[in-house]
Amino acid sequence: MSTPSFSLVGLGPIINRWKYFVAGAVVLAAIVSVIVALLMPNVYRSTAIFIPTNPQTTDPDRLVDGGKLELSGRAEDLDRAITIGESQPVAELVIKKFNLHKHYKAGAPGDDVADNSVLSEFTSNLSIVHNERDAIELTFSDKDKNIAAQIANTLVQVIDSVNQQLTLENRRQVLNLYRQRYEYLSTNYERSRRELVGARHRYGIFGLEMQGRYMVKQLIETEAALRKAEASGGDVAGLKRMLRGLTRADGGNLINLERYVQGADSLSMFTTRVADLQSRLIGARSAYETAELSIKGRISSLYLVQKAYPATRKFKPVRSLIVLGSMLLTFALSVVFIALLELYRHNRPTAVRPA
Structure with a gap:
């Protein structure tokens, strides 16, 4: 069968x-x-949407110089923001801020088992994705809809802060270089200025161009008067003393041709150097003040499209x-x-x- x-x-x-x-x-x-x-229990989720920018477009030094804020969604900027948001230091910061050990009932902080449990649950509740519109959607789920929204917004702020910190240390070093350059130029300018003042007193030169014209005029007039006096029998001795005072350093005049000739080159060099140092010092001071102002500025590196709000209905x-x-x-x-x-x-x- x-x-x-x-x-x-x-x-x-x-x-x-x-x-x-x-x-x-x-x-x-x-x-x-x-x-x-x-x-x-009901689980709620809140979503924040933002677009990261190129740090160069939000550099305060660039903006002070006339640059414009630019909206960009480059792949490297998106990847950097997602990497920061999913990093463990950021997770630990948020866990500590919101006391998630107590919220998740995982145990006391410091215990390896409790820490790993909280970190695992936090990671499972977090979602950071690059959407089709070149923006980043950061979503956080929790039993408490208010905490879910607060954590999502805090994560956006932390990502922005860490993104700014990437260039902050370099900007501080640049500020230190600006300060050192300004101090160096200030010291050299003051020393050169004192040397110029000392040379003016030593050679009796207080204005090269005007003083040269004055001396030439006086020499021509005195010499012409001396020739007339010799021809007419006038005060020849007095005119000779005047001419000697104008031409010789031992003639008794503070302003005389001999000292003028001796100090003209030195005064020209000192004046040129002081003018050059003065212009460089003004530029260095302006650059230092700009850098100091920019490093204190907190320009967001993110364009926040949508802030996270408490959900009006449960997710699951x-x-x-x-x-x-x-x-x-x-x-x-x-x-x-x-x-x-x-x-x-x-x-x-x-x-x-x-x-």
């Missing part, structure tokens, strides 16, 4: 024979799933889906079980009776 076969065509009669068992299993699954679904669980899914799964498992049982009965070998 051939072994009886089993097919899905006879599944209907089988279910009909076991209908009370199947119905009981489905009802029991429905009751259990309803209880479990009602005991499950979907209780109706849980109940319906559990009922369907129980029904399917029940059908499989009774089908296998019937298959076993039909294929069980029959005992042969003795003749």
